[in-house]
Amino acid sequence: MRFVFNFPDLGEGLEEGTILEWFVSEGDNVKVGDSLVQMETDKVVADIPSPKSGTVIACHGNVGDVIHVGSPLVEIEIEGSGERAENIEKENTDTDKPIVVDAGLPVEAIVESEDGAAVVGTMELAGEGTVLAASEESFPKVLATPVARAMAKEMGIDINHVPGSGPSGRVKKEDILNFKSPSTEWSGKTSAIAPQIEDVTYKPLTQIRKTIAKNMLHSKHNAAHMSVFEEVEISLLKEVVTKYKPKFAAKDVKLTYLAFVVKAVAQALKQHPQLNSQIDTENNRMIFRNRYHIGIAVDAPDGLVVPVIRDADRLTIFEIAKAIGELAQKARERKLVLEDMKEGSFTITSFGSIGGIFATPVINFPQAGILGIGRILKTPIVKDDEIVVGNIMPVSLTVDHRIVDGGETTRFVKRVMEYLSDPVSLLMDD
Template sequence: MIFRFPDIGEGLEEGTIHEIYVQEGQAVKAGDLLVSMETDKVTADIPSPRTGIVLKIFGKPGDVIHVGEPLAEIQVEGEDEALTPVEMASGHLMDDEEEEVAGVVGTLESAGAEGVIAASDEKAAATAGRPWATAGSPARHAPLPASPEREYIPSGRKVFATPHVRSIAREMGIDIRKINGTGPGGRITRDDLEKVAVSSSPAEKTWMAQLWDADDVTYEPLTQLRKTIARNMLNSKHNAAHVTIVEEVEISELIAIRNNYKQKYAERNTKLTYLPFIVKATVLALKHHRIMNAQMDMENNRMIYKNQYNIGIAMDTPEGLVVPVIRNADRLSLFEIAQQITAFADKARDRKLTLDDMKGGTFTISNFGSIAGIFGTPVINYPQVGILGVGRIMEQPVVKNHQVVAGNVLGLSLSVDHRVVDGGETARFMKQIIDHLADPISLLME
């Protein structure tokens, strides 16, 4: 049987082989690990769906495998013959049972009323040019001229793409009817959309046209994580109206409390940083400013207010930025929040974060000050409406009781989606966080 790379969730389109655990000719049982795949957000182990002999692994470490493409050929117990090369090329599976096991998880959907164009437009486009087309319903979208790079596909044909890809196309203003899909069965992938965007951008064309001598540059392939970061950053800047305010807060009392309890937390294998206090202060502020814990749904002309307080913590790793989520942070003690942050930091370092660890965030905190930087302009984790940037603590003169004394000043930067959050609400939200951090006992009083 041919085992194809499955869709393991979150609109996955492709993965890069990170490590191969088996050799050709090796016996495996159902559930034994075949390969490790680096996906958009995590590195996931892919198990064998059946017991048998590994006849072939399609690819080597570093190769990109798209969802639905062959990953391994397994001689299943009780079968006399493996698939022929012709059967492998055609994607044929030996029987319905194998197809159910090895097929891609999930379904493909045909672009229609939820696609880039309205249903009436698609109907008009589908009937345009036909002798039996309904009178009075001309096509509104003219076909693209054929080119060597991209042959025009008649707009009346069915377009196969996942809801995630259709959503990205809609946000980018791309008509997916005019794209040749390169995925399995002609499915349109995110790479297809990116190629269209690049081909339509004069700036990208100019950049790509630059010529370099071989000794002047070093080329390295983009990792799945880096491609996802780039895509998400552009998606956020394209869709959200970013505005950032910055403030300072004197936190000497907070530092004293942390120093008093740091050793006790360490004895329980938990690192107490300033971040748990900031998470706690942010959650309390979110409860008073629910617009900061929401998202805008333009398609349905409504706001979506989240009833849970799930705080994403942006973490730096050698491979790139990851954002694990502390769920129901309002129900957790300071120690429990510190425990989760410590656990996430360990998992991120060891590349053990799962997709579930990074789902469901409603607001994000980025602690760039743990490395360097006093203020910043953090990019919103779209479709969330806000992100809090935490800067470096600076020892500097401050005025207390009309006296100049040494103080410890923390810089904070808050970016919001100005389509959703007005300036006054942004300032009030920031002020409440500042008040809690300046008076940390208040974190226990609400």
């Protein structure tokens, strides 16, 4: 019996995905749970497992192709069903259309066989609503299709030097065929011939980059952005972090200022619920979130992602620091799953580690606000009528002015600053 497995709906507004790598080809035997194909969606890269055991008879799409939810991915001849398949095909002699079987119910559909290609990845789902964790497989130094790797080896080409034209710079067989190694001429000394440089380089948009572009415009067009800027003196916080960092490190947890910022924001949101809400204009109402799920913007290799620390107000500084480290690591390794990024109620972006001081962060719509943390500066300040060296943390808060007024915005910032100026109070809340 022929079973057609369609690209499943993972929820969270998923409409399409890009094929990064095929793990199977026509004629391969697979079992339930075996990885079939690696797909890149707007949020994660994930391996899609087989929902059936049998023989692969068709793979739909090549590496780099965009597949829409509900479109065929793989056709499988189910084990032990050959006789039934023959009967079905005999009953269908009036048409060349094969029978597609889903959940045991036969339906007619046109299926065209396409050659599968191959490359690298991590994703999804054997049943409705089920999301599998990202693959634990680490990425190779250079992403390439198996065909390209074999050709490079046969032709004596170092694949690490071949520019890739596939998704995320993956090397395809065309890249190997078109690659020209820099040559040298002997004239008593070696001189390298400079390779020709193209005026421009074209690379396809990744699903993540397309989603970032769409979400940024959606936020700017649908929220009334207003930003305020402040500076908070954190010398005491610096002492606390310096003191406890070795103790955290002994437990394989990195303590940073961000853990205290997350805790401060979560506590402040409890006192200023307007910042933990969203507006529902279609139903003429406000939606107040009763839990404090703090999103952390992470500068991942393929673009900005925002994993979420759930119930941050209930966590200790140690637990928050541990969660930040784990989520950041998963983001860098492209192992985040949808569950890691769901239901955020407020977002923090810490751009100061790269070098920025102030910014106007774009709201993670439909949230009410986003807090930006800038680079900490040693600055002269007045303390007890004397000029001393202070440690200043710049903060930038952007809010949706439809939801939050200026007065409440300022009071929220002030509350966050009070917590950061007195970090012991956050430890007491633990």
